[in-house]
Amino acid sequence: MIMFKKKQSLGLRVWHWSNALLISLLFLTVFLRKTFLSVKANTNAIMMKAQEVGGTLTESQANDIARMLRKAMWQWHPIIGLAVVALLLYRAYLYFTDKKNAKISMEGKPLLYKVVKRNYILFYTLLTVMGITGMLLYWDDSLAIDKSTHNFIKEVHEFLMWYFPAFVIAHIAGVVYADRGEDRGLISDMINGGDQ
Ligand code: HEM
Numbered sequence: 709m710i711m712f713k714k715k716q717s718l719g720l721r722v723w724h725w726s727n728a729l730l731i732s733l734l735f736l737t738v739f740l741r742k743t744f745l746s747v748k749a750n751t752n753a754i755m756m757k758a759q760e761v762g763g764t765l766t767e768s769q770a771n772d773i774a775r776m777l778r779k780a781m782w783q784w785h786p787i788i789g790l791a792v793v794a795l796l797l798y799r800a801y802l803y804f805t806d807k808k809n810a811k812i813s814m815e816g817k818p819l820l821y822k823v824v825k826r827n828y829i830l831f832y833t834l835l836t837v838m839g840i841t842g843m844l845l846y847w848d849d850s851l852a853i854d855k856s857t858h859n860f861i862k863e864v865h866e867f868l869m870w871y872f873p874a875f876v877i878a879h880i881a882g883v884v885y886a887d888r889g890e891d892r893g894l895i896s897d898m899i900n901g902g903d904q
């Protein structure tokens with residue numbers, strides 16, 4: 709039974725691939741922060757290297773350098789994040805204007821269809837929370853957010869993060885599976901718009 713194939717509007721396709729690219733870039737910033745640009749690992753590496761070349765750096769000096777390196781990369785996280793928020797607003801605009809193609813309707817559909825579509829709604833909801841918490845963290849000074857509130861917001865933001873890689877893995881597996889079955893062409897429809 710063909711379940712997911714439908715015409716995809718140009719607006720939704722542009723939104724989809726721009727969003728996929730930006731979410732992947734956001735993952736990249738998080739990955740780099742936690743691996744190659746980890747302050748903890750680099751503080752030790754910098755101290756060891758300084759010793760090797762005959763100098764000495766205190767832990768706090770080495771820590772400063774490691775933070776500086778991470779900052780040069782991490783500054784892109786909120787910038788890309790704000791671009792994702794802008795795209796999310798565009799998606800909301802499509803919801804209201806592009807009635808035929810950009811609305812998620814589940815009436816009289818099978819269970820799997822409902823599960824998949826409800827998961828999209830969950831994706832939009834959690835992305836909204838990520839956007840709001842991210843912006844609160846970004847503008848915490850201007851908003852006079854105190855340290856303990858900041859930490860709480862950061863914990864929410866960091867915890868919810870885990871949903872996104874799980875979504876992307878399940879999503880890609882799901883659309884590949886559907887495209888190999890009766891929804892043949894589903895993926896290229898998201899590129900060229902499709903014909904049914
Ligand atoms: C970071 C990566 C990605 C994210 C966050 C993402 C997100 C989404 C979302 C939220 C929707 C629902 C759109 C709507 O109806 O409102 C969607 C649909 C879709 N995506 Fe992705 N996507 C990603 C990557 C991909 C990739 C790599 C492919 C192709 C291999 C793909 C193929 C599709 C297809 C075919 C649909 C329509 C399927 C359906 O109607 O259920 N996506 N995507």
Ligand code: HEM
Pocket residue numbers: 731734735738741785786787788789790792793838839840841842843845846862865866869872
């Ligand atoms: C799917 C989307 C997002 C993911 C997966 C994500 C992931 C993360 C993670 C893991 C952290 C904690 C880093 C750490 O301390 O180790 C973080 C912090 C942060 N994020 Fe996001 N984020 C997303 C969206 C956003 C958005 C939309 C914004 C909007 C501006 C944003 C702005 C920030 C800011 C300002 C911080 C605090 C950094 C700091 O305290 O130094 N993020 N994000």
